[in-house]
Amino acid sequence: MAETVSTGGNVQFRYKKDSTPKLKKEQKVEIDEAYEEYYERRKKEKRKKRIVTIAIIIMVLIILIAAIFLRS
Numbered sequence: 001m002a003e004t005v006s007t008g009g010n011v012q013f014r015y016k017k018d019s020t021p022k023l024k025k026e027q028k029v030e031i032d033e034a035y036e037e038y039y040e041r042r043k044k045e046k047r048k049k050r051i052v053t054i055a056i057i058i059m060v061l062i063i064l065i066a067a068i069f070l071r072s
Contacts, residue, residue, distance in 0.1 A: 005013045023031075 005015065007013070
């Protein structure tokens with residue numbers, strides 16, 4: 001049974017069941033390195049998002065406390 005792969009455009013590829021392409025070691029290493037970079041970038045983005053969120057919360061609290069004391 002053949003597997004049909006659509007690229008999203010007009011092109012479709014049909015692969016025979018036993019003809020799945022094997023990755024070379026170099027390609028596997030490149031893929032692994034790309035995943036490592038992705039996970040590192042994602043980790044940095046999450047850290048940055050947490051810092052921004054905490055900063056916003058602190059600023060809101062300061063504004064609320066200032067508003068309470070300035071009314072008195």
